[in-house]
Amino acid sequence: MASYNLKINGKAVSVTVDEDTPLLWVLRDELNLVGTKFGCGIAQCGACTVHLDDTAVRSCSIPIASLDGANITTIEGLAKDKLHPVQEAWKELDVPQCGYCQVGQIMTATSFLKQNPNPNNKEIRNAMNGNLCRCASYNRIEKAVALAAKKMS
Amino acid sequence: MGNQNKLTFSRRNFLRTSALASGGLLIGFNFLTSCSETATPPVDISKLNFKDFNAFIKIAENGYVTIFSPNPEIGQGVKTSMPMIIAEELDVPWKHVSVEQGVLDTNNFTRQVAGGSQSIRFGWDALRQTGATAKQMLINAAAIKWNVEPASCSASQGIIKNANGDELGYGNVVNEAAHLEVPENVTLKESKDYKIIGKDALNVDVEKIITGESLFGLDYKVDGMLYASVLRPPAFGQILESYDSSEAKALPGVVDVITIGEQARNYLNQDSFDPSAHWSVQLSKTDKVVVIGKTTWDVIKGKKALKAIWKDDSLIESTEMHNDELVKILDGKNLDTRREDGNIKKAFAEADKVLERTYESPFLPHNCMEPMNFFADVTNERVHLVGPIQTPEAAAKVVASLLNRNLEDIHVNMTRMGGGFGRRLYGDFVYEVAEISNKIKKPVKLISTREDDMSLGVYRPAISYRIAASIKDKKVTGYHLKEAAINSNMYGLIPHFFPAGAIKNYKVESGNYQSNITTGAWRAPYTNFLAFAEQSFFDELADLLETNPVQLRLDLLKNVKDGEDPNIQYSAKRMTDAIKLAVEKSNWGNTKEGIHQGFSAYYSHNTHVAEVVDITLQNGLPVVEKVTVAVDCGIVVNPTGAKNQIEGGVIDGIGHAMYGDFTFKNGKPQDVNFNTYRLIRMKETPVVNTYFVENDLSPTGLGEPGLPPAGGALANAIKAATGQIMTKQPFVKYLIKHKTGLKV
Numbered sequence A: 001m002a003s004y005n006l007k008i009n010g011k012a013v014s015v016t017v018d019e020d021t022p023l024l025w026v027l028r029d030e031l032n033l034v035g036t037k038f039g040c041g042i043a044q045c046g047a048c049t050v051h052l053d054d055t056a057v058r059s060c061s062i063p064i065a066s067l068d069g070a071n072i073t074t075i076e077g078l079a080k081d082k083l084h085p086v087q088e089a090w091k092e093l094d095v096p097q098c099g100y101c102q103v104g105q106i107m108t109a110t111s112f113l114k115q116n117p118n119p120n121n122k123e124i125r126n127a128m129n130g131n132l133c134r135c136a137s138y139n140r141i142e143k144a145v146a147l148a149a150k151k152m153s
Numbered sequence B: 001m002g003n004q005n006k007l008t009f010s011r012r013n014f015l016r017t018s019a020l021a022s023g024g025l026l027i028g029f030n031f032l033t034s035c036s037e038t039a040t041p042p043v044d045i046s047k048l049n050f051k052d053f054n055a056f057i058k059i060a061e062n063g064y065v066t067i068f069s070p071n072p073e074i075g076q077g078v079k080t081s082m083p084m085i086i087a088e089e090l091d092v093p094w095k096h097v098s099v100e101q102g103v104l105d106t107n108n109f110t111r112q113v114a115g116g117s118q119s120i121r122f123g124w125d126a127l128r129q130t131g132a133t134a135k136q137m138l139i140n141a142a143a144i145k146w147n148v149e150p151a152s153c154s155a156s157q158g159i160i161k162n163a164n165g166d167e168l169g170y171g172n173v174v175n176e177a178a179h180l181e182v183p184e185n186v187t188l189k190e191s192k193d194y195k196i197i198g199k200d201a202l203n204v205d206v207e208k209i210i211t212g213e214s215l216f217g218l219d220y221k222v223d224g225m226l227y228a229s230v231l232r233p234p235a236f237g238q239i240l241e242s243y244d245s246s247e248a249k250a251l252p253g254v255v256d257v258i259t260i261g262e263q264a265r266n267y268l269n270q271d272s273f274d275p276s277a278h279w280s281v282q283l284s285k286t287d288k289v290v291v292i293g294k295t296t297w298d299v300i301k302g303k304k305a306l307k308a309i310w311k312d313d314s315l316i317e318s319t320e321m322h323n324d325e326l327v328k329i330l331d332g333k334n335l336d337t338r339r340e341d342g343n344i345k346k347a348f349a350e351a352d353k354v355l356e357r358t359y360e361s362p363f364l365p366h367n368c369m370e371p372m373n374f375f376a377d378v379t380n381e382r383v384h385l386v387g388p389i390q391t392p393e394a395a396a397k398v399v400a401s402l403l404n405r406n407l408e409d410i411h412v413n414m415t416r417m418g419g420g421f422g423r424r425l426y427g428d429f430v431y432e433v434a435e436i437s438n439k440i441k442k443p444v445k446l447i448s449t450r451e452d453d454m455s456l457g458v459y460r461p462a463i464s465y466r467i468a469a470s471i472k473d474k475k476v477t478g479y480h481l482k483e484a485a486i487n488s489n490m491y492g493l494i495p496h497f498f499p500a501g502a503i504k505n506y507k508v509e510s511g512n513y514q515s516n517i518t519t520g521a522w523r524a525p526y527t528n529f530l531a532f533a534e535q536s537f538f539d540e541l542a543d544l545l546e547t548n549p550v551q552l553r554l555d556l557l558k559n560v561k562d563g564e565d566p567n568i569q570y571s572a573k574r575m576t577d578a579i580k581l582a583v584e585k586s587n588w589g590n591t592k593e594g595i596h597q598g599f600s601a602y603y604s605h606n607t608h609v610a611e612v613v614d615i616t617l618q619n620g621l622p623v624v625e626k627v628t629v630a631v632d633c634g635i636v637v638n639p640t641g642a643k644n645q646i647e648g649g650v651i652d653g654i655g656h657a658m659y660g661d662f663t664f665k666n667g668k669p670q671d672v673n674f675n676t677y678r679l680i681r682m683k684e685t686p687v688v689n690t691y692f693v694e695n696d697l698s699p700t701g702l703g704e705p706g707l708p709p710a711g712g713a714l715a716n717a718i719k720a721a722t723g724q725i726m727t728k729q730p731f732v733k734y735l736i737k738h739k740t741g742l743k744v
Helices: A023-030 A085-092 A102-115 A121-127 A138-152 B078-090 B119-146 B170-177 B206-210 B246-250 B262-268 B296-304 B319-331 B344-349 B392-402 B428-440 B450-455 B527-544 B549-557 B572-586 B639-659 B708-722 B731-740
Strands: A002-008 A011-017 A049-052 A055-058 A071-073 B015-019 B025-029 B055-059 B065-069 B097-101 B154-156 B159-161 B167-169 B226-231 B238-244 B254-260 B288-293 B307-312 B336-341 B353-361 B373-378 B383-387 B410-414 B444-447 B463-472 B475-486 B505-513 B596-604 B607-618 B621-632 B687-692
Touching: A011 A023, A023 B296, A049 A102, A055 A102, A085 A102, A085 A138, A085 B206, A102 A121, A102 A138, A102 B206, A121 A138, A138 B639, B015 B119, B025 B119, B025 B170, B055 B119, B055 B170, B065 B078, B078 B097, B078 B119, B119 B154, B119 B159, B119 B167, B119 B170, B159 B170, B167 B170, B226 B296, B226 B428, B238 B288, B246 B254, B254 B262, B254 B296, B254 B428, B262 B392, B262 B428, B288 B296, B288 B428, B319 B353, B319 B463, B319 B475, B319 B505, B344 B463, B344 B475, B344 B505, B353 B527, B373 B428, B383 B392, B383 B428, B392 B410, B392 B428, B428 B444, B463 B527, B475 B527, B527 B549, B527 B596, B527 B639, B527 B708, B549 B572, B549 B596, B572 B596, B572 B607, B572 B621, B572 B687, B596 B708, B607 B639, B607 B708, B621 B639, B621 B708, B621 B731, B639 B687, B639 B708, B639 B731, B708 B731
Parallel strands: A002 A071, B065 B097, B226 B444, B383 B410, B475 B505, B621 B687
Antiparallel strands: A002 A011, A049 A055, A049 A071, B015 B025, B025 B055, B055 B065, B154 B159, B159 B167, B226 B288, B238 B307, B254 B288, B336 B505, B353 B463, B373 B383, B373 B444, B463 B475, B596 B607, B607 B621
8 A cells, every 4th residue: 555646626635545556446435536437447438537637548447556646637526616518518418328428428528629629520439439338329429529519619 | 098188096095195294295106006005105204105105296385396206217217207297297397396216115016127118108197197186186275275166276387276366386285285185086188288298308317427426326335335346157057166265365455255155045945936037047056255345446356366266067058059059949849839820831832932041149248337236234123225226126025035034124225227228137236245245244335347247147148030931922921930049038929029910821939948148138138139130031021022121011011900919019000100200201212322221110118110221331341320210109208318218229229230249168258348349339320310200199118119120220221232131140240251251
């Protein structure tokens, strides 16, 4: 066990965990930030997506030891006073079915739109391809990313 | 069904009311069943009694309404649509309604199950009746206040009015209403007067979902909770011989390593044990090794550090062996007749032409995005169970038997479910965690990894169909379908689905091979592959008859007289209307060059669906561009939710037909995570356009019926584009092999 200092959703936190503990379980079990989901544990489904600085990363596959001093944003830190435009778009289009993967989808979309604020459909489909949705709400996810881009422009 | 507003209910035993201590009215009702004579709802909202009632409506003094929805939510939207039905008849503004998930405390209820796309169909009458009865009580209370006849009063949008122009809000009369008799003879609305039903309502949990609030079973925690990870046999047919936990126990976060299995074995040996019951599917004889730890990561690591030796206990099976067995069944004579009309022997003997095809499908895991998990806290006083389960009632009963407890001791709280697809009908993980907590006497959460989930599932069984049709004088004279499946066969009225009734000489037979691989329901059980087989077969049949696939269906449907055979529950008229709508909206037969279309129409789960798939070819491989769907599900309660279900079902059907593959070698599944197991991803998804047949009929479910026709429509589009006949899922295996000559 060792102590690690991180900035999570703008706040400095310190955790004492095994060095190989994936960020996902630090968030969920140690910090009680359960919005970030566990889906596959091998960075294949995207349910655990969070932001490292502004980049979408898979928290299930990043050991805490490599993150000392890192700046992490989770879904809990995405909405400030009101919903983020990506969340607004998700709500407006009534995207979720079971809802489990949607946090990861939103985190991927938010990071993507920061890099590419005005994407075409093909770019959206490429960007979101790493996030699985078993309910297959893909049509609405695609539309919601486009709507969010419009809202933010 | 046109007079659906004149239903009779035994309302005396249907619902009960009480005045809440905190003010307001509480209505307890029992969804589809009568309450017991002595049942009374509590006066304290924190003590909702789900023994006699499985749903409650609270109307507060400010007129706001809280509905405690009875059905668990797995993503099919009933937590939104069922309260909409109550609110419609209660006649309150939808924005004044909030919805909470009901709790399960005992076995005294019916249909607190999500599965089979039946929640809305079964709930429709009871929910409307409840809302209308509550509204009448409020009107009666206002009439007493005003000293007028109730008949001279009306209510709308939470406001009661009388002939003098006086107005009272629902909240102003709730305390009086609570003391009135439950009225009889209430009138239900005409569908033309609906204000909530038929209008888009957002998923009631949408904001919680998109902000990451704790909702799912995996998110549930209590102070002092430990985590558990279960090591099960790596192959079907194996049991535990011995294990070494010294390395695991040496890890600082590991609290203990125990075994479970004894209770399940005792239970299996009971006389009352019913091996055919769905909840028995995953009870096994083996001991399992359980790592208990302080965090999820501790138990994941602890399990990896276990050393276990397994021994063969029964046959070790493989996909090759299953395929041989299924062919043997199809070739053999030991099949059960499920429906027989006319004389197929004669029809085939006199035929000008015969078409025969065999279709094969693999096992499939459910792969809910939220892996199986459950919480248990077993104490001397009670057994508290919390988590995602589609069948809380059965889980409570089995746990009571396993732990030798009274059913009254078992309390189940349902969380939102990160997908179900049939997997969460089976409570194996509930039984395991109950046994674990019983042994350690501490609150504990069982967590499965994706590998756990995929390697000890309750899979869709591999199934093969052989279909033959006889043709004489350019007409279909005979139809013979044989089913060979692992473990069990098509259920209920499926043998009577189309084309039963449309072809004079008709026979459906089935047989199965008993495997030790656990199988069960998977979204649209049996029809998820049967529809593909039949709908592909019809396409070829149309070619032989020199007609087009749509015309073939329409011609066959003309032979069916609705209502003539009680076993035939599809409606020729409704199916014809759905087909015509799909044809119109898809521009069937008039597409641009380079677009190839495939058609399919299927009735299942009481809903009629027709689909047209548009594909293009890129580098010789199909790209699914668009799916046009026409659905007759009666009245559409919540259009946005309904479309979401259809879009998901269609893409799910296409994804699994294209990519879903799952094989066994030496009893072990060959894919255990998403690095090798392929699910459809966004780049492969078509645009799904959904249209509803407009009518006034009672609503039917949507969670499943969009899926079955999708694979067949896609196969038919591939046939139109390439001439290749898809007979085996997943298609991608065949297509890549065919295109590149590589063995995949």
